Amino acid sequence: xxxxxxxxxxxxxxxxxNRIVIDNEDGLKQSFPIESVEGIxxxxxxxxxxxxxxxxxxxxxxxxxxxxxxxYFGRLVSTGHVSAELQxxxxxxxxxxxxxxxxxxxxxxxxxxxxxxxxxxxxSRNVDISDIKSQMCISxxxxxxxxxxxxxxxxxxxxxxxxxxGLSKCIEEKFAFNGRNRRPPKDPFNSLIxxxxxxxxxxxxxxxENKGLNPYFGFMHRDAEKHPTLxxxxxxxxxxxxxxxxxxxxxxxxxxxxxxxxxxxxxxxxCFLTKDGIKIFLKKFExxxxxxxxxxxxxxxxxxxxxxxxxxxxxxxxxxxxxxxxCYEPLIIR
Numbered sequence: 354x355x356x357x358x359x360x361x362x363x364x365x366x367x368x369x370x371n372r373i374v375i376d377n378e379d380g381l382k383q384s385f386p387i388e389s390v391e392g393i394x395x396x397x398x399x400x401x402x403x404x405x406x407x408x409x410x411x412x413x414x415x416x417x418x419x420x421x422x423x424x425y426f427g428r429l430v431s432t433g434h435v436s437a438e439l440q441x442x443x444x445x446x447x448x449x450x451x452x453x454x455x456x457x458x459x460x461x462x463x464x465x466x467x468x469x470x471x472x473x474x475x476x477s478r479n480v481d482i483s484d485i486k487s488q489m490c491i492s493x494x495x496x497x498x499x500x501x502x503x504x505x506x507x508x509x510x511x512x513x514x515x516x517x518x519g520l521s522k523c524i525e526e527k528f529a530f531n532g533r534n535r536r537p538p539k540d541p542f543n544s545l546i547x548x549x550x551x552x553x554x555x556x557x558x559x560x561x562e563n564k565g566l567n568p569y570f571g572f573m574h575r576d577a578e579k580h581p582t583l584x585x586x587x588x589x590x591x592x593x594x595x596x597x598x599x600x601x602x603x604x605x606x607x608x609x610x611x612x613x614x615x616x617x618x619x620x621x622x623x624c625f626l627t628k629d630g631i632k633i634f635l636k637k638f639e640x641x642x643x644x645x646x647x648x649x650x651x652x653x654x655x656x657x658x659x660x661x662x663x664x665x666x667x668x669x670x671x672x673x674x675x676x677x678x679x680c681y682e683p684l685i686i687r
Contacts, residue, residue: 355643355659356392356556357385358635360628364399368408390414391659392559394552396631415559425551428558436565443583443673444570454678456502456573459589460509462683464493466593467516469686474523474601485519502573516593520601527611528604537623541614542600544624545634549596550588552638556659557591558584560666566673587666590683594648595658599641608633648684 359366363378372384373393387408393401394417401416406429409416416429446452468489475482492508492515499505517533520542524530530540538544558581561568571582573589603609613630617623626634645655649664656664661684672680 355389355639356394357390358394358396358552358639359399360396360631360635362397362399364397365402366393366399366405367402368405373405387412387414392417392556394419394555396420396635413563415562417555417559419551419555425555428555430562434563434565439565439670439673440567440570442676443566446673446676447570447572447576451672451676451678452572453502453505455672455681456505456586457496457499458678458681458683459573459586460505461493461496462685463589463592464489464496464509464512464516466590466684466686467512467597468493470593470598470601471516471519471523473598474520474605478523478605480522482519482522485515489515505573520597523605524601525604525607537617537621537625539622540624541609541611542604544614544626545600545603545609546592546596548626548634549599549638550592553591553596554581554584554588556642556662557587557666560663561587563663564666564670566666566670587662587669590665590685591658591662594684594686595641599638603634603637608637646686648686650682650685 357366357373357375359375361377365376367374367376368387369384371387373387373390375383392415393409395401396419406416408414409429410431413431413434417425418427419425468486471482472486474480489512492511496505496508499508513533517530521529521531524542528541530542534540534543535547538547558568561581561583566583568581568584571586574580574582574585576582609630613627613633614624615627617625642659643657645657646661647655649656649661651668652661652664665681665684668681672678
């Protein structure tokens, strides 16, 4: 099972019997059994037929629309999985001990994953990060005793600043960057992780809706107009092991070079992937999501990252139903 990414504006998506059919401008035609498609994500102004939309709605296959830089602006999705009872329970846990305990678990996992990823790349590049590591460990220790979500977010912010400073030391020298930046991203690394975060959040959003939860009723991130805060909550544990490591691998593995990025203009500033760069990125991203790992503490066998995301959302449903945040065990890499 996989997501179909559409990055060419001249592409047409339709259906023939029980297959998704992709027609490209160059005459190349591809098709997939519709049962093998978990979703369709547009990163361009391509075309999709009404018949294909109807088929996707009927089968519960979400269709998402994003810009080529990863800005999400809408989706076509069936309402077949909506659970009013579960969503009432979900919203009732906002600003409770459940929300604080859940947030603490997520932030602890996120910062530990960041430290693990940073140590991996520091070792591979023979870079001394001992001072950064020590400071991050101090903040991580404080997370376990934090008394509020705002305090948790403060320690998370300290770790993030140190983490990105460390990654910049470990990346190819010509791709060094000055911390996290976005809207728009100003350098290749931030361009890559911004796009990865957006696509990853879309994957999480899909699973949240499939499990009957409301993507806009978060616990850690405060209510925000038009922003799926629950998807943002769940994204945190996946940022380092999936998105950040992907960006580092693409650059340090020389799969992407300076020629795969383009700087914007005064009217549209930023740094963005070229058409070829997007293709390389999407292929690597999909391969990463299909990689099998054994990081879930409650799973007795390896599962793909995509399957792990689905399982984690399922655990959140259990935690919400029981009103017990300890049911949720975030993914922690080793």
